[in-house]
Amino acid sequence: MSSGFTLWFTGLSGAGKTTISSALAPILMERQLRVEVLDGDVIRDNLSTRLGFSKEDRDENVRRIGWLCELLTRNGIATLAAAISPYREARFEVRQRVGAAREGSFVEVFCDAPLDVLKDRDPKGLYKRALAGEIKHFTGVDDPYERPRDPDVHLDTAGTSIEHCVGQVLAALEERDLIPKT
Amino acid sequence: MSSGFTLWFTGLSGAGKTTISSALAPILMERQLRVEVLDGDVIRDNLSTRLGFSKEDRDENVRRIGWLCELLTRNGIATLAAAISPYREARFEVRQRVGAAREGSFVEVFCDAPLDVLKDRDPKGLYKRALAGEIKHFTGVDDPYERPRDPDVHLDTAGTSIEHCVGQVLAALEERDLIPKT
Numbered sequence: 001m002s003s004g005f006t007l008w009f010t011g012l013s014g015a016g017k018t019t020i021s022s023a024l025a026p027i028l029m030e031r032q033l034r035v036e037v038l039d040g041d042v043i044r045d046n047l048s049t050r051l052g053f054s055k056e057d058r059d060e061n062v063r064r065i066g067w068l069c070e071l072l073t074r075n076g077i078a079t080l081a082a083a084i085s086p087y088r089e090a091r092f093e094v095r096q097r098v099g100a101a102r103e104g105s106f107v108e109v110f111c112d113a114p115l116d117v118l119k120d121r122d123p124k125g126l127y128k129r130a131l132a133g134e135i136k137h138f139t140g141v142d143d144p145y146e147r148p149r150d151p152d153v154h155l156d157t158a159g160t161s162i163e164h165c166v167g168q169v170l171a172a173l174e175e176r177d178l179i180p181k182t
Numbered sequence: 183m184s185s186g187f188t189l190w191f192t193g194l195s196g197a198g199k200t201t202i203s204s205a206l207a208p209i210l211m212e213r214q215l216r217v218e219v220l221d222g223d224v225i226r227d228n229l230s231t232r233l234g235f236s237k238e239d240r241d242e243n244v245r246r247i248g249w250l251c252e253l254l255t256r257n258g259i260a261t262l263a264a265a266i267s268p269y270r271e272a273r274f275e276v277r278q279r280v281g282a283a284r285e286g287s288f289v290e291v292f293c294d295a296p297l298d299v300l301k302d303r304d305p306k307g308l309y310k311r312a313l314a315g316e317i318k319h320f321t322g323v324d325d326p327y328e329r330p331r332d333p334d335v336h337l338d339t340a341g342t343s344i345e346h347c348v349g350q351v352l353a354a355l356e357e358r359d360l361i362p363k364t
Contacts, residue, residue, distance in 0.1 A: 049242065067228045071218065071250075072257070076216065
């Protein structure tokens with residue numbers, strides 16, 4: 001039984017959390033790991049159906065995903081969580097929680113892209129709607145995002161390719177002995 | 183990697199759901215299975231913090247535990263869920279959901295004990311408080327419990343010993359090839 005860990009992808013909407021975690025998952029499976037991807041939107045549809053986007057509700061949502069990460073990590077699963085998780089303290093709580101189950105098993109991955117780039121790309125038109133005031137509490141527009149001060153992995157998702165970002169995460173996992181070196 | 187399954191313990195408060203599942207867990211671990219116990223009360227403290235005890239909220243709580251069972255089962259974990267889960271339809275939904283991931287991987291275990299016995303035992307004094315009207319929406323007192331019509335395992339938890347009940351569940355798992363025969 002391999003040891004589990006949690007890769008926690010944080011960043012603004014459109015910054016590549018789901019893209020990078022989805023690209024990573026099959027690579028980790030190929031390396032014989034059991035992998036589970038917890039996508040923020042899927043969690044909201046299943047475990048956080050009645051939560052909104054106030055700070056309190058966002059923190060509660062992050063806490064639930066964190067609880068799930070802990071559960072999966074201690075069962076030997078490579079858990080990839082993709083959630084905006086805008087508040088530093090809530091992310092820290094999850095780190096403490098997952099890390100308590102197994103030292104060093106929580107890896108924060110910051111998907112960093114400038115807001116201007118995201119507003120330009122905006123494939124789902126969400127920023128446009130948020131800027132027009134049609135969506136309230138939109139992170140980066142009228143809701144805060146507290147950048148990680150010292151993430152385990154810092155990805156420049158606007159300036160580098162998906163492959164490069166995936167490679168960076170894999171290198172970090174190897175360095176921490178969370179996956180065997182190839 | 184062993185195949186996962188879900189043992190779903192349903193029954194009134196005090197009918198032995200937590201007791202039997204807690205007694206089973208170490209036996210399954212000894213047989214080299216990865217085991218996770220999802221206790222209804224723990225879930226309420228972590229994933230269902232804002233749910234109450236209306237039918238709607240109870241169903242939502244059961245749905246969340248079911249989602250978790252599906253997640254763990256497909257990751258090869260022997261998942262023991264202990265939740266009153268009073269409504270037949272909500273239990274059926276979970277069966278469909280978990281069973282879809284892997285045919286026959288959902289096993290409903292009915293912890294059956296007469297209400298009078300539970301009222302007499304009442305180690306936490308909950309029935310007494312419910313009968314006095316201090317707790318509202320208490321299953322079996324002023325809230326319904328829909329007995330399973332055809333549970334996979336029917337335990338007489340008032341009339342037989344814990345060991346006997348545990349043996350019955352193990353036999354059912356062996357019969358379904360969910361654990362190897364000893």
